[in-house]
Amino acid sequence: MFFVFNFALFNFFSFFSAHKMSNGTRKSVVVVGGGPAGATITRILSSKLNPTTTSLTLVTARPFAVHLPACIRMTTTAEGKLEDQVLIPYDSLLVKNNGIIKVARVTSIELGKDATGTVILSTGERVDYDFLVLAPGSEWEGPLAFPDDRAAVLEHISSWRRKFENANGIILAGGGAVGCGPSFCFILCLTCDNNQC
Numbered sequence: 001m002f003f004v005f006n007f008a009l010f011n012f013f014s015f016f017s018a019h020k021m022s023n024g025t026r027k028s029v030v031v032v033g034g035g036p037a038g039a040t041i042t043r044i045l046s047s048k049l050n051p052t053t054t055s056l057t058l059v060t061a062r063p064f065a066v067h068l069p070a071c072i073r074m075t076t077t078a079e080g081k082l083e084d085q086v087l088i089p090y091d092s093l094l095v096k097n098n099g100i101i102k103v104a105r106v107t108s109i110e111l112g113k114d115a116t117g118t119v120i121l122s123t124g125e126r127v128d129y130d131f132l133v134l135a136p137g138s139e140w141e142g143p144l145a146f147p148d149d150r151a152a153v154l155e156h157i158s159s160w161r162r163k164f165e166n167a168n169g170i171i172l173a174g175g176g177a178v179g180c181g182p183s184f185c186f187i188l189c190l191t192c193d194n195n196q197c
């Protein structure tokens, strides 16, 4: 059974309880994607689900969540070393350590009987589910197209900072929230003379 993030949690738990009682075996809940949506629902589920009757697995591509709103500034300037705050480890995500976090990409999903199925990971591992939450978010280009590996992400950030530092001119197309973000950072960097910006 597929769920998008904005489903009603109450309905989920009501339905889940009924489903569990009809079948006496341990159920498997799998969440795909550890961004704000997937991480939030994983945390809530880890605080609610009984591990003796239900397993909870978060499958996410990177070993940390990325706080996207701060990424514009993080990729344009080294000021503040924002990567220390923007790349958020999952250490304290699970309540009472209830659940498993697997760092891998889901490459495909095999549908089974009665709305169950199996997610196939980039590692080759297969994880069966009774309930599947899909929260893979969006893919971005340019500075926000982060690789999955931590070392590669740090190099990606450095390389974009160098591009901005070495640019002779920067043109921003679009004056919405995303376009205004880097503009604001550039203005701050140009006007700040004491490394405090």
Ligand SMILES: Cc1cc2nc3c(=O)[nH]c(=O)nc-3n(C[C@H](O)[C@H](O)[C@H](O)COP(=O)(O)OP(=O)(O)OC[C@H]3O[C@@H](n4cnc5c(N)ncnc54)[C@H](O)[C@@H]3O)c2cc1C
Binding pocket: 032, 033, 034, 035, 036, 037, 038, 039, 059, 060, 061, 062, 064, 065, 066, 067, 068, 069, 070, 071, 072, 104, 105, 106, 107, 135, 136, 137, 138, 139, 144, 178, 181
């Ligand atoms: C520049 C910018 C500024 C923003 N500013 C704001 C703001 O000020 N306020 C606000 O409310 N929102 C803001 N947003 C939007 C906000 O960041 C998104 O709405 C939010 O990140 C969406 O969360 P999500 O969990 O759905 O997806 P994402 O954050 O995209 O997370 C998806 C996760 O799933 C993982 N994933 C993807 N595919 C797979 C796969 N196949 N297998 C396993 N894992 C996978 C990804 O690695 C990622 O960890 C901004 C976005 C951007 C880009």
